Amino acid sequence: MNRRFFLKSGSVALASVGMSLSAPSFLERIALGNTLAGGKRKTLIAIFQRGAVDGLNVVVPFGEANYYELRPSIAIPKTEALNLDGFFGLHPSMSAFKPLWDSKRLAIIHASGSPDNTRSHFDAQDYMESATPGVKSTSDGWLNRYLRSKQDSERSLFRAVSMTKTMPRVLQGREPAVAMSNLSDFAIRAGKSSENLQGGFEAIYARETKDSLAGTGRETFEAVNYLKKANPAQYQPENGAQYPRNQFGTSLLQIAQLIKAGVGLEVAFTDIGGWDTHVNQGNSRGQLANLLTQFSSGIAALYQDLGQRMDDVVVLTMSEFGRTVRENGNRGTDHGHANAMFVLGNSVKGGKVYGQWPGLKSDQLYEGRDLALTTDFRDVFGEIATRHLGSTDVKSVFPGYTVTQSKFKGFLS
Amino acid sequence: MRKTVALILLCLLTQPLVFAQKHRSLTEDQRVIHVLNRLGFGARPGDVERVKAMGLEKYIEQQLHPEKIADSAAETKVRELSVLNMTTAELYEKYPQPGQLLRQLQARGMLPEEMASDAAKNNQNTPPANPLENEKNRKVIEEYYRENGLQRPQRIIAELQASRILRAVYSERQLQEVMVDFWTNHFNIFANKGADRWLLPAYDRDTIRPNAMGKFSTLLQATAQSPAMLFYLDNFQSVSPNANQGRRGGLLQQLRPQQQQQQRQRRGINENYARELMELHTLGVDGGYTQKDVQEVARCFTGWTIFQPRGGGAAVNAMMGEAGRRNPGTFFFNARVHDDGEKTVLGHKIPSGGGLKDGLMVLDILAHHPSTAKFIATKLVRHFVSDTPPQSLVDRVAATFTKSDGDIRETLKAIFFSKEFNSTEAYRVKIKRPFELVISAIRTLGADTNGGPGTHRWIERMGEPLYGFQTPNGYSDAAESWVNTGGLLERMNFGLALANNRVQGTTVSLAKTNGAQAKVMDEYLKTLLAGDISAATREALLKQLEPSDPATKVVGLILGTPEFQRQ
Numbered sequence: 001m002n003r004r005f006f007l008k009s010g011s012v013a014l015a016s017v018g019m020s021l022s023a024p025s026f027l028e029r030i031a032l033g034n035t036l037a038g039g040k041r042k043t044l045i046a047i048f049q050r051g052a053v054d055g056l057n058v059v060v061p062f063g064e065a066n067y068y069e070l071r072p073s074i075a076i077p078k079t080e081a082l083n084l085d086g087f088f089g090l091h092p093s094m095s096a097f098k099p100l101w102d103s104k105r106l107a108i109i110h111a112s113g114s115p116d117n118t119r120s121h122f123d124a125q126d127y128m129e130s131a132t133p134g135v136k137s138t139s140d141g142w143l144n145r146y147l148r149s150k151q152d153s154e155r156s157l158f159r160a161v162s163m164t165k166t167m168p169r170v171l172q173g174r175e176p177a178v179a180m181s182n183l184s185d186f187a188i189r190a191g192k193s194s195e196n197l198q199g200g201f202e203a204i205y206a207r208e209t210k211d212s213l214a215g216t217g218r219e220t221f222e223a224v225n226y227l228k229k230a231n232p233a234q235y236q237p238e239n240g241a242q243y244p245r246n247q248f249g250t251s252l253l254q255i256a257q258l259i260k261a262g263v264g265l266e267v268a269f270t271d272i273g274g275w276d277t278h279v280n281q282g283n284s285r286g287q288l289a290n291l292l293t294q295f296s297s298g299i300a301a302l303y304q305d306l307g308q309r310m311d312d313v314v315v316l317t318m319s320e321f322g323r324t325v326r327e328n329g330n331r332g333t334d335h336g337h338a339n340a341m342f343v344l345g346n347s348v349k350g351g352k353v354y355g356q357w358p359g360l361k362s363d364q365l366y367e368g369r370d371l372a373l374t375t376d377f378r379d380v381f382g383e384i385a386t387r388h389l390g391s392t393d394v395k396s397v398f399p400g401y402t403v404t405q406s407k408f409k410g411f412l413s
Numbered sequence: 414m415r416k417t418v419a420l421i422l423l424c425l426l427t428q429p430l431v432f433a434q435k436h437r438s439l440t441e442d443q444r445v446i447h448v449l450n451r452l453g454f455g456a457r458p459g460d461v462e463r464v465k466a467m468g469l470e471k472y473i474e475q476q477l478h479p480e481k482i483a484d485s486a487a488e489t490k491v492r493e494l495s496v497l498n499m500t501t502a503e504l505y506e507k508y509p510q511p512g513q514l515l516r517q518l519q520a521r522g523m524l525p526e527e528m529a530s531d532a533a534k535n536n537q538n539t540p541p542a543n544p545l546e547n548e549k550n551r552k553v554i555e556e557y558y559r560e561n562g563l564q565r566p567q568r569i570i571a572e573l574q575a576s577r578i579l580r581a582v583y584s585e586r587q588l589q590e591v592m593v594d595f596w597t598n599h600f601n602i603f604a605n606k607g608a609d610r611w612l613l614p615a616y617d618r619d620t621i622r623p624n625a626m627g628k629f630s631t632l633l634q635a636t637a638q639s640p641a642m643l644f645y646l647d648n649f650q651s652v653s654p655n656a657n658q659g660r661r662g663g664l665l666q667q668l669r670p671q672q673q674q675q676q677r678q679r680r681g682i683n684e685n686y687a688r689e690l691m692e693l694h695t696l697g698v699d700g701g702y703t704q705k706d707v708q709e710v711a712r713c714f715t716g717w718t719i720f721q722p723r724g725g726g727a728a729v730n731a732m733m734g735e736a737g738r739r740n741p742g743t744f745f746f747n748a749r750v751h752d753d754g755e756k757t758v759l760g761h762k763i764p765s766g767g768g769l770k771d772g773l774m775v776l777d778i779l780a781h782h783p784s785t786a787k788f789i790a791t792k793l794v795r796h797f798v799s800d801t802p803p804q805s806l807v808d809r810v811a812a813t814f815t816k817s818d819g820d821i822r823e824t825l826k827a828i829f830f831s832k833e834f835n836s837t838e839a840y841r842v843k844i845k846r847p848f849e850l851v852i853s854a855i856r857t858l859g860a861d862t863n864g865g866p867g868t869h870r871w872i873e874r875m876g877e878p879l880y881g882f883q884t885p886n887g888y889s890d891a892a893e894s895w896v897n898t899g900g901l902l903e904r905m906n907f908g909l910a911l912a913n914n915r916v917q918g919t920t921v922s923l924a925k926t927n928g929a930q931a932k933v934m935d936e937y938l939k940t941l942l943a944g945d946i947s948a949a950t951r952e953a954l955l956k957q958l959e960p961s962d963p964a965t966k967v968v969g970l971i972l973g974t975p976e977f978q979r980q
Contacts, residue, residue, distance in 0.1 A: 051883075119688070120692055122698075165899070166876045167895070178898050179900075181899065186899060188909070189909075190909045190910075197909060197966070197970070200953075200957035200970050201973055203957065204954060204973075204974055205975065207947075208947075208975045210975065212896045217901060279647065279650060329681015330683065334684060
C-alpha cells in the first residue's frame with residue numbers, strides 16, 4: 001500500500017467526523033477553505049467567443065465616418081446602437097449589458113488582442129490560451145500556469161472547472177482541472193448499483209500509474225464524490241435571473257451554482273461558438289445579433305443570479321481576433337486583428353472604454369485592412385491575475401513577456 | 414537530390430543499430446493483436462485465430478487492398494440506410510429544411526392552408542425563419558411532410574453516422590474504415606454548417622472512400638472539388654472582384670430577379686479555403702507559406718463553386734413534377750467570376766488565362782511539396798504508432814511518401830513494417846478516441862448493433878460526435894488534449910451501459926458463466942484484453958467481485974479499466 005493511498009483512505013474516514021490531521025483530504029480542504037477564507041475566495045469566469053467575434057459590430061465606433069463607409073450593408077446605424085460615451089455604442093441586441101454599464105460594473109477594452117498577425121483561428125486561439133503569441137511549443141495554458149503560480153494549501157479539486165466537453169487549451173497543464181459539459185452527468189450512472197460500481201472503479205484507478213489516465217482517474221472520483229453533496233438537481237437561480245435555455249446558458253448557470261456551493265472554485269471557463277461570420281452576418285438584426293443576445297443575456301443573468309457575490313467575481317470575455325473593417329463580398333467579414341474584450345464585476349471600474357482608440361482611416365489600419373492593436377491581451381490578463389486573483393508571481397504566468405503595473409489599464413484597483 | 418539520398422542512406426545505416434537497443438520487438442501473438450487494434454477497430458471473437466491461420470503479412474497485404482475483400486455482411490447492414498445511395502439532388506428533394514420549404518411553397522402560393530391564412534393575417538412576407546418554434550406550425554409541417562413522403566434533414570446525418578458505426582463494426586475492410594476515419598478527420602467538415610448536412614453523404618461516398626488508400630493528390634483534388642468542402646470553407650462564394658461584369662449572360666439571366674440581386678451583392682474574394690488548404694490539408698502551419706500566398710491561392714480558386722448550393726427548391730420542383738436543369742449541389746467551375754490574371758504561389762508562376770487549371774496547378778504544387786510529405790507523415794505516424802511520433806520514422810515515412818508520388822498505400826506500408834510500429838514501445842500505448850472505444854467494445858464482445866443514435870450518443874458524450882467538430886482542424890489524435898475527468902466518466906458509464914444492454918440499438922449476449930469468480934473474470938480478460946492486464950488492476954478487479962455478481966458487472970468493470978482505454 002503506498003503512502004498516498006493510505007493518507008487518502010485515512011483522511012476520508014476522518015472527514016466523516018469532521019476532523020483533520022496533517023494532510024487534509026480534498027473534502028476537508030474545501031471545508032477548511034471556506035471557513036478560513038470566509039467564503040471570500042476570488043473567482044474568475046473566463047468566456048471564450050470561439051470563431052472571432054466582429055468586435056466592431058459589438059462595441060460600435062459610431063463616431064467614425066469610415067466605419068459606415070467600409071460597411072455599407074452591415075454597419076450598425078448610430079441611431080440604433082446603445083450609446084455608451086458619445087463615440088462608442090453597444091450592439092442593440094446587447095441591451096442586457098446596458099444597466100451594468102450604467103452602474104459602472106462593466107468595462108470594455110477596445111482594440112485589444114494578440115500582437116501576432118496570424119489570421120488562423122487555431123493559431124490565434126492557441127496563442128490566446130497559451131498566452132505566448134508566436135510560440136507554439138508552450139505546452140500549458142495561462143490559467144493553468146496561474147494555478148501553479150499560486151500554490152494554495154486549501155485548493156480544491158474544483159479550483160479550476162471548465163464547462164466544456166473537452167479540456168480547453170487555456171486550462172491544460174500540470175495543475176488539476178475538471179472539464180464537464182453538465183454537472184448532473186458527472187457521476188457513475190448505473191441505477192442502484194452506482195455506488196458499488198463507483199467503488200470498484202475507484203479502487204482500479206487508485207492503483208493505475210501509467211500515462212494521463214492514472215491521474216485523471218483519481219481526480220475524477222474525488223470530484224464525483226464531492227459534487228454529490230452539492231446536489232446539482234435542486235438548483236434554483238436567485239434574484240429572478242433567467243438564463244438562456246441553451247448550452248451556454250446552462251454552463252453559466254452551473255458555474256454560478258458551483259460558486260454558491262462553496263466548492264472552492266477559483267477559475268471557471270466556458271466557451272460559445274458561431275462567431276465566424278464570413279457570410280450574411282447581419283446588422284442590427286441577423287446572425288450576429290442573435291448570438292449577441294444569447295451572449296449578453298446569459299452573462300447578465302449570471303450577474304443577477306450571483307448578486308452580492310459579484311463582489312468577489314470577475315467575468316472576462318475574449319475572442320481570438322477581430323474581423324476585417326471592410327465588409328466582404330458576402331455581406332460578412334473576414335479574419336482581422338484587434339478586438340474588444342469585456343470585464344465585469346462589482347470590483348470593476350466600469351462605465352468606461354479602456355485602451356487607446358487607433359482609428360479607422362485607411363492609414364490607421366493594421367496591414368491596411370484591420371483594426372490596429374493598442375492593448376496586448378496579456379496586459380488585461382495580467383491585471384486580472386494580479387489585482388483580482390492576487391497572483392504574486394505573475395512573471396511565471398506570462399513567460400517571455402514583462403507584465404508591469406504601469407501597463408495595466410486600470411479597470412481594477 | 415544527392416543530399417536527400419545521402420540522408421536516407423545515413424538513416425538506413427544508423428537506425429537499425431539505434432533501434433536494436435531501444436526497441437524490443439513484439440511477440441508473434443502481440444503483433445497480431447497490435448495489427449488488429451491499429452489497422453482496425455479491435456478483434457472480434459475468433460479474429461486472432463483467423464489472422465494467425467492466414468499469416469500476418471498476408472493479412473496486412475489484404476487490408477491494404479480493400480477492393481479485393483468481399484464485404485457482404487457490412488453492406489447488408491447498411492442497406493436500409495437510404496441516404497447513402499441518394500444523390501445530393503435527391504436528398505434536397507426528400508429531406509428539405511422546413512423553413513426553406515415553406516418559403517418556396519409560399520412563393521408559389523402553395524402554403525398549407527392553415528399557415529397561409531396566418532401569414533396573410535399577420536401581413537408577413539415570409540414565414541418565420543424557424544417555423545418549428547410554434548407548436549401549431551410544427552403539427553402542420555409534420556402532417557405536410559408525412560403526406561408528401563418527406564423527411565426531416567436531421568435524419569441525413571443520423572444515417573450517415575450509423576453507416577460509419579456499422580461499417581467500422583462489421584466491415585472486413587478494417588483498414589479502409591480506419592483510413593476513412595483518418596481522412597474524414599484530416600479534411601474535417603462540420604455537419605451543422607449550412608448546406609453541409611445535405612452534402613456530406615456524397616462527401617463520404619464519392620470523395621473520401623474511393624480515395625482513402627490511393628494517391629494523396631487525387632484525394633486532395635477530390636476534396637477541393639467536393640461541394641461539402643467548397644461550402645464548409647466558403648470557397649463556393651469566392652469570386653474575383655475584377656471579374657468581367659459586362660459579359661454576364663447565361664447563368665445569371667436564368668435566375669429570378671431577387672437571386673440576381675443576391676448574386677451581385679455577393680461579389681468578393683474569400684480566403685478561408687486557401688488558408689486551411691495550406692495550413693491543415695497540406696503544408697502544415699509552419700510549412701513555409703505567407704499571407705501573400707494565401708491571397709494568391711484564393712485568387713486561383715475563384716469560381717470553384719457549387720451549382721444551386723442550397724438545393725434550388727428541389728423539393729418543390731419535384732412535387733410539381735419539374736426536374737431540375739442540372740443537379741443541385743454539384744461542383745462546377747464558373748469561369749465568369751474567376752480571376753484570370755497571373756499569380757505567384759510559393760514561388761511558382763501561374764500564368765494568366767489558366768481558368769480551372771489555376772486551382773489544379775495549386776493542388777499539384779501543394780501535394781508535391783516537401784512540407785506536405787512531412788506533415789502527412791507526422792499525422793499518420795501519430796495515428797498509427799504513438800502520440801509522440803519518433804522523428805526517424807517520420808523522416809522515413811515522408812521519404813516514402815515523396816518517392817511514391819504520395820501513394821497512401823505505400824506510405825502506410827512503410828509504417829506497418831517499421832521497427833517502431835512493431836516495438837513494445839508502441840504496444841497498447843495509444844489511448845482510444847471515443848469512436849475507437851465504442852467500436853472496439855462492440856467488436857470484442859461480438860455485440861450486435863444497428864449503429865443508430867442510441868449508440869452514437871455515447872460517442873458524443875465522450876466528446877467526439879462524428880461530423881460534429883466545428884473548426885477545420887478536426888479532432889486531435891494526441892490524447893493529452895482530450896483525456897479529462899468528464900470524458901473518462903462517460904467511458905466507464907458506456908462500458909456499464911453496454912454490458913447491461915442499456916445502449917439503445919446495441920445488444921450484447923454474454924455467455925452464461927459458471928465457476929469461481931476468478932475463472933470467469935480471467936475468461937473475460939482474455940476475450941476483451943487478450944489477458945494484457947496489470948497485476949494491480951487484476952487484483953483490484955477481483956476484489957470487487959462477489960460470488961453472486963452477474964457477468965455484466967465483470968464485463969462493465971473491465972470495459973472501464975485503464976487497460977481497455979488503450980490500444
